[in-house]
Every structure is written in C-alpha cells, then in structure tokens.
Amino acid sequence: MKIYLTALIKSKADSTEEMKGYLLELLAASTQETACLQYELHQSTEDESQFIFHEIWASQEGLDLHNVQPHIQHFSQQAGPIMDGPVKIIKTTKIR
Secondary structure, three states: OOEEEEEEEEEOHHHHHHHHHHHHHHHHHHOOOOOEEEEEEEEOOOOOOEEEEEEEEOOHHHHHHHOOOHHHHHHHHHHHHHEOOOOEEEEEOOOO
C-alpha cells in the first residue's frame, strides 16, 4: 500500500540558503531509494524559510527503511541546528 506524506521543514530566517542546500542533498539521496516513488521539494512563496516535501513511498516498510538511512541521519545532524522547530509530518490518503 502506497504511503503519501507531506513534510514541513522551517529554517531559521538567517539560514534559508544553507537549509536549501541540505534539503537538495537529501532529495538527491532519497530519490535513489527503491521504495521512493515521489520526493518533491517546494519552498513557500509567502515565507522563504518554509520548505515542503511531497512524498510517495511504495510501502510503510520502504518509508521505515528510508527513515534509518545514513543520509537521513546526516541531514538531521547538519540541519538540526538551523531548524526553526521540529519537522512536521502529515500522512494523507489520496482521494483522487
């Protein structure tokens, strides 16, 4: 069963470009995972420090494996100090 989710990540105001670089590295590594069907990065036009991932995973097992990958751990270490609050994950069901 496919897993649909949105991840909201906010950087501190003075670290937006640095965060964008870390997110692009994360995107490049995550899209190489077998279970990754979609991993799109967006940036808010109203608040440039707000980033949004729209993701689709082939299964919960694939998402679970993603969450323990070295690139996820590396991202957390790099980006953690410049995040403005925790990452917010919203799981959804596709209606149409």
